[in-house]
Amino acid sequence: xxxxxxxxxxxxxxxxxxxxxxxxxxxxxxxxxxxxxxxxxxxxxxxxxxxxxxxxxxxxxxxxxxxxxxxxxxxxxxxxxxxxxxxxxxxxxxxxxxxxxxxxxxxxxxxxxxxxxxxxxxxxxxxxxxxxxxxxxxxxxxxxx
Numbered sequence: 001x002x003x004x005x006x007x008x009x010x011x012x013x014x015x016x017x018x019x020x021x022x023x024x025x026x027x028x029x030x031x032x033x034x035x036x037x038x039x040x041x042x043x044x045x046x047x048x049x050x051x052x053x054x055x056x057x058x059x060x061x062x063x064x065x066x067x068x069x070x071x072x073x074x075x076x077x078x079x080x081x082x083x084x085x086x087x088x089x090x091x092x093x094x095x096x097x098x099x100x101x102x103x104x105x106x107x108x109x110x111x112x113x114x115x116x117x118x119x120x121x122x123x124x125x126x127x128x129x130x131x132x133x134x135x136x137x138x139x140x141x142x143x144x145x
Contacts, residue, residue, distance in 0.1 A: 036060055041083055044099050044130065047139050052086060055094065061085040066093045067119045077115045093125050100131040 037059055064078040086095035120127045128142050
C-alpha cells in the first residue's frame with residue numbers, strides 16, 4: 001500500500017512539473033495546407049483566367065448552391081462538387097466546367113456526371129467537360145462555343 005502512495009506522489013509531482021513547464025508557452029502546430037485544386041485543375045484555372053475577364057470563376061462549388069433545391073430527383077447529387085462555376089455580375093451561375101480525370105471513370109461517377117449534366121440542363125446552365133490534354137486552344141474554343 002505504501003508503494004501506491006509513492007506512485008501517486010510521483011505522478012502528482014510530474015504533473016505539477018509539466019504544468020509549470022508548459023504554462024505560458026505557445027506550442028506551434030505545423031500543418032500542411034492542402035491545395036483546393038489538383039495540379040491539373042490549377043493549370044486549367046490559370047488558363048481559364050486568361051480567357052474570362054468579365055465574369056467570376058468560383059472553383060470547387062457544391063451543386064446545391066447552383067441548382068434549385070426543389071427537385072427531389074437530384075437529391076443524389078446535391079452535395080457533389082463541380083470543378084468551376086462561372087458566374088455573372090449578380091453571381092448567378094452561367095457556366096459549369098468539369099475537368100475530368102480518372103476518378104470520373106467509375107460507374108458511380110459516370111452516374112453522378114450524367115445527373116449533374118441533366119440538372120444543369122434543366123436549370124439552363126451550360127456544362128463543359130474537359131478530359132485529356134488541356135491546351136489554351138481547347139479552352140478558348142470551348143468558351144467561344
